[in-house]
Amino acid sequence: MATQVHITVGSQVWVEDPDVAWIDGEVIEVNGDEIEIKCTSGKSVVAKVSNVYPKDAEASPCGVDDMTRLAYLHEPGVLQNLRSRYDMNEIYTYVGSILIAVNPFRRLPHLYDKHMMEQYKGAALGDLNPHPFAVADAAYRLMMRDRVSQAILVSGESGAGKTESTKMLMRYLAYMGGRAETEGRTVEQQVLESNPVLEAFGNAKTVRNNNSSRFGKFVEIQFDESGRISGAAIRTYLLERSRVCQISDPERNYHCFYMLCAAPPEDIERFKMGDPRMFHYLNQSNCFELDDVDDSKEYLDTRRAMDIVGISPDEQDAIFRVVAAILHLGNVEFSEGEETDSSVLKDEKSQFHLKTAAELFMCDDKALEDSLCKRVIVTRGESIVKNLNPEAAVLSRDALAKIVYSRLFDWLVNKINCSIGQDPHSKFLIGVLDIYGFESFKTNSFEQFCINLTNEKLQQHFNQHVFKMEQEEYTKEEIDWSYIEFIDNQDILDLIEKKPGGIIALLDETCMLPRSTHETFAQKLYQTFKDHPRFSKPKFSQSGFTIHHYAGDVTYQTELFLDKNKDYVVNEHQALLNASECHFVSSLFPLLSEDSSKSSKFSSIGLRFKQQLQTLLETLSATEPHYVRCVKPNNLLKPAIFENSNVIQQLRCGGVLEAIRISCAGYPTRRTFDEFVDRFGVLAPEIIKESSDEVITSKRILEKVDLRGYQVSEAKEPASKLDAALEKSPLLIWVMAKIVDSIPELYVSLQTFKAALCQCERLWFFNSRCTTPNV
């Protein structure tokens, strides 16, 4: 993204800084390719010319609301712009049609009220301040105009604001597509109320976010011919199961557990609940309450939302009974039994919790105990009962808790989908994707591996789209564009998901082999990928592996890969809960046919996830995509703190800088002819006096400075498809003049200007609708 400029004494520049990423200053000395800079912070820095970027000395302190209008579209320029806007509570900024949303960590209700929605209705993208409503409005109107499905892809790291943005987008779409007066529950109401239900069961406090969604979500809102919402479907991806049994301080388990512990007294009694501190699945962490969250109110709100999405009171009771049963199950402990490698319930307390769990599951307590402590092994037609030692019994208990919870979550999603209903006649939809961003922690396991695969796939989709848009624009304007290149991450995708031979395929193979371990899996990976440029073995690890992702290197620990990839229900658990007297519980574990119960011994979570992603990508590729990139300005989750290095890292990972790079490879700065004349007319005042036609004047200014090799398009269409679609008033004439904008000494002398221009590779004038007589 380097911009070639003349750096002289007095030039304003940006230079890299270890603490704040970029720091600005003035060049005080030039020594060959080394320059000395006096920074505004007071310190002096020596840097190579190639490592500094020009600073736009004329930049408005308020920033610009579309970064493609920045004089210099480079990393420090982008950062500075976001920062100055954030300081003024302007949390939204465009990069072309991509919306960047920087989390304010404070409520800004005036931004999202009904009045605001009214304002955005029908306004062209760019006419009003950047906003998720504007993106939703653009999607809605493009859908109505072109009769093409749309998708809004919301991404960002945990806590960046994806779910909040998604809710705003959905609210706006419900406002646009909702019916004025309807009896009972409307589809849009149900779509909106599905959020609190899914959040209660799928969100938890983590170190990164007090209300972190532990699953991915794609909401498809279907519309009829007249643009009214006629149905909706929610697809979810990969709920984090391990959280049900294992949490670390200061995180929490899923919200629903704490809500139930804070339920009204009659419910506490019915569900045999108590203080969250008494439950093992909750007290592994010291965090029980959340600031500003009243769990007892949340419980009632969740119940209300469940009413709206069509979950009956009986079903609600059954759901909370299962939630309570899981907590009691977690308190069952084991000790060594009389036989070797066997286990028994540890004490009276464990007996009490086992009995209570059985009551709540409405199953036999002895059968529950056996399903935790014993396994039936069938060999050559003979059944042998094998005891489990206390450690294995604990694993069995946790496996039961996890499978019950994950089936419960799937039931909720399914129920919401059934009661909202799909419209079989719907012609088009708007999909909103709220999915986990790229993750790289100290310890990365199978979850991070799947999450990062998602991000690789979405990144490829994003790059291809941005690239395609850029190409389309140039083609339309009859401009040569063959010089743009973009990085494709297909090689990483092949490494992970190629069949056969990719990492997921090798993992499945390993899972199916008896006696295989994570070490054998790792060895297989090392052998297969020893020469793969995107794969490496970490120096000091015998079972880890590193993938060189587009967003950076991530080292994965394979220890739990095999376990986490296996999706099967222990036969004893299946039989136990299928026999439950509670219809709801038994419906979570329907009887399997003999064949499928044998073949379902192992099913691969990785493979299923890969297939889900494939379907998602297919859906997305049939839509016109829109992007919202959420940015988390600090890790303290506090307002008014903007950490440069943190933000830049997210812009890199989120593909924003790649989008900018693609744009820079073409004509990054887009200005109207009149703006061009306004800015550069100073170089040829006599020309300005001669003609009032800005196109002619612009061309003559360039002729005067002897610039060659620019192209003038004769295209009469508007530059952007979106502008056309939204019937925006003509945008006058666009100049895409990369080189002209990279001249810092613009007002120094015509000579310097000329010299700089002569270095230019190309300059392109786009002649828009202005040439038509009626404009």
Ligand SMILES: Nc1ncnc2c1ncn2[C@@H]1O[C@H](COP(=O)(O)OP(=O)(O)OP(=O)(O)O)[C@@H](O)[C@H]1O
């Ligand atoms: N536009 C906003 N206005 C006010 N607060 C916000 C906004 N966006 C985000 N927040 C705050 O940041 C928190 C985290 O946002 P959110 O839950 O949307 O993040 P996320 O990207 O969905 O995270 P995760 O991936 O962990 O689910 C919210 O609970 C809220 O407190």
